[in-house]
Amino acid sequence: MSADGWMVESLSHGEIFFASPTLQQRSHGTKGAVCAYEPVSADGVRRLFDRARAAGIARPVLFGLVPFDTTRHASFTIPVQLQLAPVPQRGGAVVAPAGRRPAVVARQPVPAPEIYGDMVRKALDLYEEGDVRKIVLSRAMDVELDAPIAYADVLRDLLRRNAQGYTFAVPAWSDGVAGAQPAASMVGASPELLVRREGDRVFINPLAGSIPRVADPEEDQARREGLAVSEKDLREHGYVVSDIVRILREHCEELDVPQGPSVIGTDALWHLSTFIAGRLKSPDLSALGLACALHPTPAICGFPTAQAFAHIQDLEPFDREYFAGLVGWQREDGDGEWALTLRCARYDGDRRLRLYAGAGTVAGSDPESEIRETAMKMETFMRAIA
Numbered sequence: 001m002s003a004d005g006w007m008v009e010s011l012s013h014g015e016i017f018f019a020s021p022t023l024q025q026r027s028h029g030t031k032g033a034v035c036a037y038e039p040v041s042a043d044g045v046r047r048l049f050d051r052a053r054a055a056g057i058a059r060p061v062l063f064g065l066v067p068f069d070t071t072r073h074a075s076f077t078i079p080v081q082l083q084l085a086p087v088p089q090r091g092g093a094v095v096a097p098a099g100r101r102p103a104v105v106a107r108q109p110v111p112a113p114e115i116y117g118d119m120v121r122k123a124l125d126l127y128e129e130g131d132v133r134k135i136v137l138s139r140a141m142d143v144e145l146d147a148p149i150a151y152a153d154v155l156r157d158l159l160r161r162n163a164q165g166y167t168f169a170v171p172a173w174s175d176g177v178a179g180a181q182p183a184a185s186m187v188g189a190s191p192e193l194l195v196r197r198e199g200d201r202v203f204i205n206p207l208a209g210s211i212p213r214v215a216d217p218e219e220d221q222a223r224r225e226g227l228a229v230s231e232k233d234l235r236e237h238g239y240v241v242s243d244i245v246r247i248l249r250e251h252c253e254e255l256d257v258p259q260g261p262s263v264i265g266t267d268a269l270w271h272l273s274t275f276i277a278g279r280l281k282s283p284d285l286s287a288l289g290l291a292c293a294l295h296p297t298p299a300i301c302g303f304p305t306a307q308a309f310a311h312i313q314d315l316e317p318f319d320r321e322y323f324a325g326l327v328g329w330q331r332e333d334g335d336g337e338w339a340l341t342l343r344c345a346r347y348d349g350d351r352r353l354r355l356y357a358g359a360g361t362v363a364g365s366d367p368e369s370e371i372r373e374t375a376m377k378m379e380t381f382m383r384a385i386a
């Protein structure tokens with residue numbers, strides 16, 4: 001453990017790091033890890049734990065990435081050596097980065113911001129036609145660096161600025177697996193908890209409806225207050241909460257849903273947030289099982305889900321892969337935490353990253369503000385890299 005208490009020192013490509021607001025976990029080495037690259041299923045997860053036991057891993061913890069489109073392959077890893085610790089007090093001593101940061105050699109938006117604006121305008125036309133009410137539209141940015149990233153520096157930076165978030169580096173496998181080097185890793189700091197399960201208690205914290213923060217404290221506060229009463233943002237948030245609650249009612253016998261959202265802040269944005277707690281009807285439903293029942297929520301897809309999903313496939317000119325999917329961990333008893341894979345990038349382990357950002361659109365959305373919001377989401381991640 002390093003002086004600042006974060007277990008990120010010498011983390012190499014393919015190793016795992018996952019920090020929630022209270023717990024940090026990291027793997028040491030990639031040798032012997034039990035891995036799978038297959039669509040997510042309860043049977044598949046069970047088989048992985050069986051393989052881990054057979055391999056002599058005493059207290060197996062499964063880490064994973066589930067794609068936005070769950071018919072595609074997920075990436076799962078049960079490391080041989082895992083270290084757990086409470087997160088250190090924030091605001092304490094911060095170890096300065098050891099070396100120089102990589103420089104950006106090239107940036108390529110996918111698509112260009114104007115085209116993203118056109119996508120939002122097309123969504124606005126669809127709202128007039130009436131078969132869909134919300135679509136979360138995203139864009140990407142391909143970045144080339146002059147040198148590989150230092151995981152420890154990047155994660156420290158993300159951790160420092162996202163105290164209430166879920167900071168992660170989790171490997172993405174490709175066909176064949178079992179090699180020591182993954183195809184890529186997803187690296188980022190998500191503000192959004194999809195599901196935490198502790199025994200029969202579950203916690204869900206959807207976010208939707210956002211505004212960028214500014215340095216001036218008065219203007220920043222005015223933006224926070226404006227978001228709390230914005231009709232468009234409350235509507236955007238409402239689709240998410242009502243759909244999540246509808247599904248939770250099938251699986252929970254007690255549900256505690258606040259009357260209305262509150263506003264939470266990351267270092268760069270204000271978000272509308274609703275913290276929901278429930279008690280599961282069946283102890284057999286794991287954290288990942290419930291997360292998959294809820295996914296894709298209108299926070300990253302839209303409403304109604306099927307129509308929004310089809311429009312996303314049609315409008316977005318790139319494959320989301322693991323972006324806007326699930327990232328997290330789970331123990332054999334089904335307890336665990338799954339966050340949405342947001343504010344992140346796919347990193348190839350060398351000099352290439354693909355950053356992603358999305359924004360919810362509804363009738364009344366402004367294409368220019370959605371361009372700004374997605375730019376801000378990617379920019380905050382870039383600050384940690386170069």
Ligand SMILES: C=C(O[C@H]1C=CC=C(C(=O)O)[C@@H]1O)C(=O)O
Nearest residue numbers: 207208209210299357358359360
């Ligand atoms: C899709 C993203 O954010 C979602 C989560 C929180 C707030 C959102 C919004 O206000 O648009 C998005 O629904 C992203 O960060 O890429």
